[in-house]
Amino acid sequence: MASHIGKLPVVIPAGVEITINGQEFTAKGPKGTDSFEIPEGITATVEGNEIVLTPVDDSRPVRAKHGLARSIVASIVKGVSEGYAKSLDIVGTGYRAQLKGKSIEFSLGYSHTITVDPPEGITFELPNANQVIVKGIDKQAVGQAAANIRKLRAPEPYKGKGIKYSDETIRRKAGKAGK
Structure with a gap:
C-alpha cells in the first residue's frame, strides 16, 4: 500500500520547467533553480502538467520515503515559482534592527x-526597524534562518519582549504582583 500523500500528483505551475534525469529532480522557475535526489525505489515522471511519484515496490522503507519525497518535490516546485517568506517582529523598548548591506544589525538590549x-540563497527585508522578513526559495533554509534570528533574543513570557514570528502568540505569565 503506497503513501496517501505520495499518491497525490504535484501540479506544475506556469513558468516552471521540470527536468528528471534518473533520480535527479531539478526545477527551474522565475525565482531560481533547486534540485533534489529522489530516493532509490521511487520513480518520478512528468505527465501533462503534473509530476507523479511512484514506488517501485511495496516494501516498508520505500513506503516510508514515498510521501516525504512527494512533499519535498512539492515544496521545491512552490519555492521556485512563488518563494517562501517568514516574518519576524521585534518587541521591546530600544530593540531594533537595521540593514547593513545584505546583513542585519540588531540592537537587542545587550x-x-x-x-x-x-x-546562501536567503535575503532579508526590513519594512521598518521592528520587523524582519526572511525570503528565499528553499523552505527549510528560510525556516532555519528565521529560527536562528529568533534565537538571538527569544520572547520572554512576562512582558513579551524579544523576537517572535509575526503569527506567533506569546503566552503571558502573571508576575509576582499577580498573586
Whole structure:
C-alpha cells in the first residue's frame, strides 16, 4: 500500500520547467533553480502538467520515503515559482534592527550589537526597524534562518519582549504582583 500523500500528483505551475534525469529532480522557475535526489525505489515522471511519484515496490522503507519525497518535490516546485517568506517582529523598548548591506544589525538590549549575515540563497527585508522578513526559495533554509534570528533574543513570557514570528502568540505569565 503506497503513501496517501505520495499518491497525490504535484501540479506544475506556469513558468516552471521540470527536468528528471534518473533520480535527479531539478526545477527551474522565475525565482531560481533547486534540485533534489529522489530516493532509490521511487520513480518520478512528468505527465501533462503534473509530476507523479511512484514506488517501485511495496516494501516498508520505500513506503516510508514515498510521501516525504512527494512533499519535498512539492515544496521545491512552490519555492521556485512563488518563494517562501517568514516574518519576524521585534518587541521591546530600544530593540531594533537595521540593514547593513545584505546583513542585519540588531540592537537587542545587550551591551553590543549583533550582526547576522544571510545564508546562501536567503535575503532579508526590513519594512521598518521592528520587523524582519526572511525570503528565499528553499523552505527549510528560510525556516532555519528565521529560527536562528529568533534565537538571538527569544520572547520572554512576562512582558513579551524579544523576537517572535509575526503569527506567533506569546503566552503571558502573571508576575509576582499577580498573586
